[in-house]
Amino acid sequence: MSEKDEIPVSNTLTPEEQAVWDAKAKVRVLLNLWDLGGGKMKVKKGDLTKRIVRTNETSQRYLGVLGELQATGAIEYSLVNRVTLVELTAKGKEVLAEGLKSKDSLFEFDGSQIGTRLGNSLLKWIRHQDGAASVRVEKEKADVGAIAS
Numbered sequence: 001m002s003e004k005d006e007i008p009v010s011n012t013l014t015p016e017e018q019a020v021w022d023a024k025a026k027v028r029v030l031l032n033l034w035d036l037g038g039g040k041m042k043v044k045k046g047d048l049t050k051r052i053v054r055t056n057e058t059s060q061r062y063l064g065v066l067g068e069l070q071a072t073g074a075i076e077y078s079l080v081n082r083v084t085l086v087e088l089t090a091k092g093k094e095v096l097a098e099g100l101k102s103k104d105s106l107f108e109f110d111g112s113q114i115g116t117r118l119g120n121s122l123l124k125w126i127r128h129q130d131g132a133a134s135v136r137v138e139k140e141k142a143d144v145g146a147i148a149s
Contacts, residue, residue, distance in 0.1 A: 020106050022064070022065055022068070023099075023105075023106040023107065024106060024107050024108070024110070025052075025062060025065045026065055026068070026069060026074075026095070026099065027096065027099035027100065027105070027107040028052055028107075028118065029048070029052050029062065029065060029066065029069065029075075030069070030074065030075075030088065030092055030095060030096040030099065031096060031100075031118065031121050031122060031125060032048060032051040032052050032117070032118065032121060033048055033075065033086060033088045033092070034088055034092075034093070034096060034121070034125060035051075035117075035120075035121035035124060035125070036048060036051065037087070037088060039088050039093055041087075042078065042080075042085035042086065042087045043085065043086050043087070044083060044084070044085060044086075045077070045083075045084040045085065045086050046084075048086055049062070051117060054115070069092070069095075072091065072095070073089055073091045073092075074088070074089060074091050074092035074095045075087065075088060075089060075092050076089055096125075097129070100122075100125070
């Protein structure tokens with residue numbers, strides 16, 4: 001088979017595949033934004049974009065996801081000294097928690113490897129969420145005392 005005879009592979013996704021990709025991308029964006037700002041401070045949009053764009057992707061692919069997150073109130077944009085800043089809102093934290101904890105969530109890691117930063121962000125988020133809860137160890141009941149005979 002020559003190069004002319006090769007079957008072209010489409011880079012476009014079906015609507016179902018796009019919906020799954022969008023759901024996963026939302027959680028990735030929110031998780032990375034939470035990690036960068038600790039959920040308390042504004043982050044430069046460029047710093048966020050560098051973190052979320054994966055191999056063979058462009059930032060243009062995330063414009064729809066970022067727009068939808070802004071429309072739902074999960075993130076807020078502000079302009080300070082001609083720099084666009086992004087902030088995770090309380091609603092965004094709820095969406096993130098739902099995306100990670102829900103049994104119905106579509107979020108999962110694709111492929112056989114994940115990025116170190118995303119994996120560490122997830123661990124940090126889990127530790128932060130479960131920080132107040134600790135494992136309780138029950139003490140064994142001590143012998144009340146044997147009856148001396």
